[in-house]
Amino acid sequence: QVQLVESGGGLVKPGDSLRLSCIASGRTLSSYHIGWFRQPPGKEREFVAAISSGGGSRWDAESVRGRFTISRDNAKNTVYLQMDNLKPEDTAKYFCGARDRAHLFLKWVPQTTADSWGQGTQVTVSS
Numbered sequence: 788q789v790q791l792v793e794s795g796g797g798l799v800k801p802g803d804s805l806r807l808s809c810i811a812s813g814r815t816l817s818s819y820h821i822g823w824f825r826q827p828p829g830k831e832r833e834f835v836a837a838i839s840s841g842g843g844s845r846w847d848a849e850s851v852r853g854r855f856t857i858s859r860d861n862a863k864n865t866v867y868l869q870m871d872n873l874k875p876e877d878t879a880k881y882f883c884g885a886r887d888r889a890h891l892f893l894k895w896v897p898q899t900t901a902d903s904w905g906q907g908t909q910v911t912v913s914s
Contacts, residue, residue: 796908809883
C-alpha cells in the first residue's frame with residue numbers, strides 16, 4: 788500500500804492562498820487516483836477534489852469550484868491542492884486519500900472512501 792503525508796496547512800486570513808502537498812511513498816503514485824478531503828470541526832469528512840491516476844480527469848466539489856485546483860506530478864510522487872481566495876468556511880483538517888486505479892475514477896468520486904489516508908494537515912482561515 789501507498790503511504791501518504793500531507794503538508795502545507797496553516798493559519799491564513801480570508802482571501803489568502805495556500806498550497807497543500809501530498810507526498811507518496813511505498814508504491815508509485817501513478818498507480819492511484821488521489822483525492823483531497825476535509826473535515827471541519829464537529830462535521831463529517833467531505834470530498835473536496837480528485838485527480839485520476841494519469842492526471843487526465845479531475846473533479847471538485849461545488850463549494851470550492853473556481854478557487855481550488857488539484858494537480859499532480861507523478862515524477863515527484865506528489866499531488867497538490869492550490870487553494871485561492873480562502874474563506875472561513877474552508878477551515879478544516881485536510882487529508883489526501885488514494886484509490887487504486889483499478890477502480891473507475893468517476894465511480895469513486897465523491898465517495899469519502901480511500902485505500903490509504905494521510906494523517907492530515909490543518910487549515911484555519913480567520914481574520
